[in-house]
Amino acid sequence: MVSSVDRRAVIVGSGALLLAGHGSAKGAPMTSESVSDSPADLHDGWRVGSPAGHGFDPALLQDMRRRVADGRLDNVHAIIVARDGVLVYEQYAAGQDQNGLEPAKHTVFNATTRHNGNSMTKSVTSLLVGVALQRGWIKTLDALVLDYFPEYADVRTPEKSGITLYHLLTMSDGLDWSEFKPPFDSLGNMRGAKDAYRYVLERPAAAPPGHTYNYNSGATELIGAVLRKTSGKSLDVLARDELLAPLGIEDVEWNRQLPDGQPQASGALRARPRDWAKLGQLVINRGVWNDRQIVPSAWIADSIKPRNNGPGMFLYGYHWWLGRSFCRGRVVEWAGAMGWGGQRLMIIPDLGLVALVHAWLPNRMNLPETILLNEFEFILPAAMPS
Template identity: 45%
Template sequence: MREGGKKLRHLGLAAVVVCATSGFALAITGAQAQSNEMSLGQRNLACGSPTALDDGWVTASPESTGLDGARLCGIAARLKEMEADVHAVVIVRHGKLVFEQYFAGYDEPWGENGGRHEFDATTKHDLRSASKSLVSLLVGIAIDRKLIANADEPVVKFYPEFADVKSPGWDQITLRHLLTMSSGMQWDENRGWDDPKNDEPHLGNESDPIRYVLSKPVARPPDALWTYNGGSTNLLGSILERVSGKPLDAFARETLFQPLGITDFEWKNYPENKKIAPAAGLRLRPRDAAKIGQLVLDHGAWNGKQIVSADWIAQSVKPRFQAIGYFSGLFFYGQQWWLGRSIVDGSEVKWIAAMGSGGQRIFIVPERDLVVMTTSGLYFRTRQGDGALDMLTNVILPSVRDKN
């Protein structure tokens, strides 16, 4: 899940720069002491009041949606303690944007050298492998529009010109197997970036990455075992281009981003072959990425308009495999979506997530009508998503006052 970034060399860099203005200091004090005379509105302004932008979000205070705003004011301090290098935190409750906070820190934007970057509500950020979850939505849209019959279509149907390279067993692999990363093809991303046996770099370095993926031998029957596989997502993105007759970013703009009111995005190319990188190349503003979470939470609808069918969302977030080998096997996998759970006040709270290298996360918590989006810069670091999960489990979910 390293997605083509350069190896992080400066592991000792400070993780989070917390705003040190007097207003922020007062916000922390206000959260800790009842005697603080600052008004609730002032406290929210200092520690997470959403920026007013004409981008389709209705904004509100945390309290108006049943969240403990004072507790949310502790997010920055908690992230600093975790050395999480989080760049953005966006919280949506009951369909309203109620909290956003941004921090400067180390980042490695796609195709650029690593360094210190500033972030705010208008700054795009790499999503890395969270891009895969959006590809899943686009496949559902293509099926809704009859561009693809269904997810059980054989992959080779879309690539007749590669009949000479496909290995035995490829005839049994379907789009659904690609979506669930259970194709059975021989694939290994769990190696050092410079290891020639790591398949992921080949997606960017091969002149024809689709030929590379289709030429991989089938090591086991489809639907038997889950193996993390960016090559599967690349095939899905390529198939979307073939059936739509448009570049992937153009298809995404027309069918997904424009209906969501997302106008500022990039879907980056691989540096060597200049092909669009479906598995890792998307860049969005965090508050726009949170719209993706809200879309899934609302069963494929945005502002009352159905963008992708509710049935496709249900299929996508159904647990299908234990994700052995990633995140200690604690998570499950659906159709390019992760599924997990947190323990809050002794009770299990289930969530859905898009996840990307460096700590990019879109958490969707249906039981709490909640979406949390975080970006981070911990590429090539162990436990890179711990800060986001800790924040969700130990700060945000406990801040929910009403449970529906």
């Protein structure tokens, strides 16, 4: 998740794209040493090509690669860049890995290494809501949330009775929730609660539904429960059947569970970097992959449309962050899935650009921020050569 609430949060959100790592494991697909080369064709559904062949300035990307090799960027594990549906840049590095709630350990990342998405998983959950609406499992986003949970009739109050699925998707449910922050850690309490859904629904109302943005992983867990109740499938099975398998994504792990054994909808998915990038390409393609409509086009459009004010100058869609960056005299609008510690999947429709970065930077946000501030370096400027 993104914790900063000032103007520089927008810079961090897109700036993490501009980092890269270097290295590969023995026996794993190697990253080319020159950006004039195309990434390896792993027969995983991606077409591959060179950056120069798709409108990038290779000199800027090569400079980034050298800086990584010199050790001036650390603990950034993977970066993937695609344009117009073609994978054009891929780089990996060794660093401290965060796996679930376990202590970080040293890992040599490569194309076959799964990586935490953390709250990027929320955007995956949003894609599944679009599928559920198309299938008729969910009839409308105006459905009242508590109607899906008759077992918790005792927590119903007039203030909470009006919360809808729309409010959950836009983080405007109005519940009193403090993610990671004093006076209490709502996220940690939910994960440790005997009944996580009851814990969320028992939070008192702090504002009327729809009036106030407040980042709430509990809202996503309620959405995950609704998906399970309406589809008859656990979230991991639903995601596999309706989203991941059609994208050719098979090597995944859900590494956090709620106390009832259900995978966490708000931040549990681990997948290979190229596979995370496929989800971004799916959004750019309005729900299509290899000529197959996987997620409804209208849902994709609605999801990355501003629905709420986020922190600082962010906007928020249906579990997608929205923002803009300034580069080469031009304002560039983007949508992104973001996760704690430097996980970023950014989509820039006007440039046909998908960029993914995986890192582990839980206590240090200045590095991606600093790199973005120089508009003459790295990925976004390379995609917009003067």
